[in-house]
Amino acid sequence: MTIDRTIIEWLYEPLDFFESPVHHLGFNYDLDIQDGQAQASLKAPTEPVPSQLTVAIQTTLQTIFDTRQLLHTPCL
Numbered sequence: 174m175t176i177d178r179t180i181i182e183w184l185y186e187p188l189d190f191f192e193s194p195v196h197h198l199g200f201n202y203d204l205d206i207q208d209g210q211a212q213a214s215l216k217a218p219t220e221p222v223p224s225q226l227t228v229a230i231q232t233t234l235q236t237i238f239d240t241r242q243l244l245h246t247p248c249l
Contacts, residue, residue, distance in 0.1 A: 176218040181230065183211040191241060199233060201226060206237065 188209035195206040202213045213230045215222070 176220050179215040179218045179222060181213045181222060185209055195237060202230060
């Protein structure tokens, strides 16, 4: 059996955390974030997903979320 594609998904709240969809092109993956869901589509389908790649994607996600929060936090 061959694998056609590999997608890793994460859910987040609130669903409207981002005002518009976010798209990021990684070296080994494409990342789409919108409506409470983040999806990483691997450019080379694989199973199981290497843990180093999962960590790299999660680090990118964290950076995107941290940046969004920083940019939209009101100054006192």
